Amino acid sequence: MSGDGPGLDEALAIFGAADGTAPAVSDGEHRPEDPDRVPGSRAARKHQRADAALRSAMLRTWYPFFGRFAKLTPTQRASMPGLLRGESLLLVAPTASGKTEALLAPLIERHLPPGCAQDGLRIVVVAPTRALCNDLHRRLQLPVERCGLSITRRTGDARELKADAPSDLAVTTPESMDSLLCRHPRLFGRVDAVVVDEVHLLAGGPRGDQVRVMLERIERIRRGLRGDAVGALQRCASSASVASPESLARQFCGPAAELALPDIPGRPIVLRTLHAPDDATAAAALLEATRRDPRRKRLVFVNRRRDAEDIAERLRGRVPVMVHHGSIAREERLRVEERFRRERGAICLATSTLETGLDIGDVDEAWLVGPPADVASFLQRAGRASRRAAEVHAVGLVADAFEEARMRHLAGCAREGRLHGELLPMRPAVVAQQALSLCVQNPHGTVTVAALRERLPEDERPRWSVEDCTALLDSLARSGWLIARQHGWRLGERGETEFERGELHTAFSAPRTVEVREAGTGRVVGELAREAVDALSRGERFSLGGRKRAVRRVAEDALVVETTGGEGRTAFLAREAPRITAGLAGDLHAWIGHPPDAVPVRRVDGGRLLLSHFGGTVRGLLLADALQARRLGPQGVGPFFMTVKEKALSRFPRDEDAAAIRQRLRRLDEPLLRALESKLEAGRLARDCPLPLRRRWLRESIDLDGAVAWITSRRLVEELSG
Template sequence: MSERERKEKAESECRLGAKFEKSGKIDEAIEAYLRAVAEYPAHKKANYRLAELYEEKGELIKSSHHMDMAMHGGPANIPKYPKKAPVKKAVEPVPDKRKIPTIEPKITYSRKIDPQNEERLNTREDKKVRGLLPLTGDNFFGGFESLKEIQRKAVPLILQGRNVLAISSTASGKTEAVFAPLAERLIQEGWLGLSIIYISPTRALISDIRQRLETVLSPLGIRVAQRDGDIKDFDESNPQEVLVTTPESLDSMICWKKHQLNSVKVVVIDEVHMLDGSYRGDQLQILLRRLRREVGIKFNVCAMSATIGKPERTAARFMPSPNIVESKGGRGIEYHITPTLEDSLIWARQNNCSKILVFCNSPKDAETIASNTLKYYFPADSVRVHHGKLEKEMRKETEAFLREAKTAVCACTSTLEVGVDIGDVDLVILYSIPKSVASLAQRIGRSNRRGSYISVAAVGKGGLADYYRNVLDTILFGKFEPADETFDPSVIIQQILSCLASGSRGFGFFSDIFKDICSTEDLKSIVTHLMDKKYILEENGMLSEGPAAKGLGPKIYSNIAGYEQNLVIEASTGMPIGHVELPVDNIFILSGQAWSVKKKEENKIIVEKVDRRADVAKFSTYEQNGAFHNMLPDQLKSRKLITEVK
């Protein structure tokens, strides 16, 4: 956006603020003026009105800040000499905004929960495990005095070439537990070409995961590539050793790049609990079978997960002969729930927190609070922003600043949830409610990684405060519900079309890859239905791609559905509350109230209110149907297939 466009947008917001003022809606006016300043910090009228309004409200720190901006054309031009706050009437002297405010923060609720099973030092075992990693141990663990329990358990098994499911809490060292021994094997055994495929549960996390892996693998001479809908930098002529990708992109590679997969030795699945029980997890199950059947390779599977129920069932769906290793250790949590962001920031200053992440859900929110609220309580040169709309160079600069600066406060989005190395963080502030329990776990896990306690401040009132209290009380020690042992039949449609896109197949091929998932009778009904609709053709006992399927193009590799609005209904009254989009957690916020899902019906979610006594120690996610659901025969649209996990 050009400077002229930003000025025009700021002017529009300023006019809106003036209208709100005339009608007596002061809070709405302040919000409009703040949006104007966020668009164009040098907007004199908006800053002047903010100074006046904040003075009338008695918020003198903010009043002084905006008067400075009005007089000097924006924060960058404010003189460095100390100034007194401009006043229109007799008021108390305005304190310097860089000093800890004397006002006490409002704390709705605070709690400190000790680790359930605190990590214990085991020097002898640490020495033994480090000795197994002569080439890679220092790169992965050189900066740590001791290893984590999950690392002691997983490293020897992975070095032996076992299939492993590593289960532990957030920020407990699972990635290092898996990749240190894999990197050791890659070097010592001389793996060539593409050797490790890393499956990310979401596209949003891929870039961060890739950067995190590159940081530790590049010094070892191991290259990392990325392949998703946005970036495809995999070098086919000289393949990188590690590829970070999604199930959908792997699907496309199996169809058209089989020769690039011949050298794969290991498939790593990150946060498998986020995939298991969903149509994307079902798709990945079949892709692993196709790697063995179509590409003809033998490979190990290493998966990582938060604490889940029935882990042996989850493991069996993604790997043969699984070895499950679980760490009961973890960190405690100290959290504070405040009604406003200002209260959280005052608490942070009073408790000498010098490195803070403030998580927002949108770049606009991050920019707004960074340019206004954060600079009331911290020096302007210590405030940064980090979100996906910034250029890569700007994000890198912010990350370097967070690593090196003594005082740093960053308003950020999900781009800093995982993967990026920013050093130790004293406090995580949840300004916006995370979109899922998994996202909340990732965000709070950024706090105090080297300490025994996660430190969190959550901003919320009423039902939102109750939601935070319930989730934060249980998230470290609760379990994700075990996935239903069913299989989304829309995946069968998608996988049949994906397979046929690269060549003809016999019916026996599909009977094999869907063994123990789909009965012969159901599979025949699906194939017949697709033939009737011209999606597939049959000739001499061989099935091939039909004209209707060719019209789908690259859509056949993804079963991700569009957004689906679901009506939320309160169970006790039958009253509709509003709409939400799937996927949604089993506890969520709507209309300022926390709700717990009782059951999911067709386009409806039946809920009950969550009070402070609610048991939410188990977390689950409610998904929608896959994109190919409507192409199923009518008799299969209303049911899931029961898998027979061996």
């Protein structure tokens, strides 16, 4: 249910899947047909009967949602009957196969049938980003209004949903839904269905944990206001083909959730790679491509904001070029999107901000500067282009042979539908954040152990004892977030301050930022990390939004700049590298041709060894910790490689070392604990949680026994240098 641009689910459909579950893609105008589409065939007659039955059952929504189409898509046939029966459901299908209609139309039909009392908010759609919320609202507004109903947005930018006169449907983000639950809990008393859009962008992270707890909170509010006889909340989610759809459905839709996995054929991908060891070479390749075909529109994805700015600076004045990333102000990004939509022969350099959901028109080519972190991102990026062609064409710019291997491996995983994602247990830091939120929701301003535990997801509740919840609340009190009272805990000074600032509803960690404003107009053009701003001095130049900015004044609340020319430096701090899962790294290890337990070793400068461990981000850290304990001096630790002292050849861990390594990893001393919490996105309140709960969560998340077995089963294989 993303917008006109393909999300991960649509992108996955482009490439097909080995298991046959990945759906195909069409552009926004041409809908995919059934595989057995021969007119008059038995399958065609069966589908006609199914469509007729659904049409007769959907008196309110059929014509507003489906009247302009000749027939339903396989996605809609697979999901709509169950939704009309009230089933909770995970839909694995591409957007362009009609997923938006497949979810919303039957939910409206069931919970807002003709003649029903329109007496409150009934259906909530949760989307990961404000941009996706805006796009969903734009696409749904007309059919919803043709049903005689209303739909509004509630995000940090759009506060259309009013508690005293709510719409029938609402589109919101996790943070805004948390705010509504705090301030207007009764608003959710009439809600009968929740849709989590693009759930793969939330699953496995702090915001996904937050949504899972909030779904339980909505259930409790409904029962409290309408009695225990009220039916269960109908929970729906949308995603692409995933390694474990059953687990994803269980987490977000409940233990009884159904799966809708329509089988629709996809399109092949054509990946072309070019050698580009630096930004200058990447810019030259783009200039040459534009010279050969100046009318083609190219969307260029980079992994770092500084690369977007640097390449744009090298292209400016030679081709139409624009920049789109998270440090650019929202209004500026909207202008970029509109300009890119209109222009032909333009180049737009973007980070993940343009991966999903935004309408930027037809894109002829997707370029990837360096391999993205995972298959999901590769799918989203490559899938943004050539939507009307029989094949998907992507260009990968790679710095070396290893980057080329990674890029081609990602493409292979995409074709076969192997995402190598991972789901993690509920984070203590998110439970802590939800405890603070519950304090505000409660009319008495308190939270109790029982109230907190009862609002945890059903599959997580057994892991959280009364003692665990008590320890968590006490720890928050010691940190100033809460104050202990006789009948519970209420917000402390830190909690009150965050609530007043509107920051209480955020579960993930984010650096403090400062607005960048133009001198004279005061117009906000972007934001930078506070640390980066503090490093700038008056008159210094830097690039933001593809333009040079000269610092005029550094203040506490803003960086005042003037648009100028000349040379400048990058003002973006290095960010945490995205996590590479053990599954993806290990699959690349096998794809390259290494034996399962082999660790290729090569001698490098300084009398050290380069280990090609291919364990992924987390296992790389765990292996480095085990090697550090043996005084082997691991350095440059990454998801695929690290260097160690030469004596590692004789002192590498063996099977007999498993007990000692397990004991060390169970202890999780500093700095390993904090390094793992950072890589696994433990959440912004992690350090205010009890240490035993933090360690338990990490042990479960890293699969301690599996990690120890992996470390002790590695076998060094020395290779020739060069």
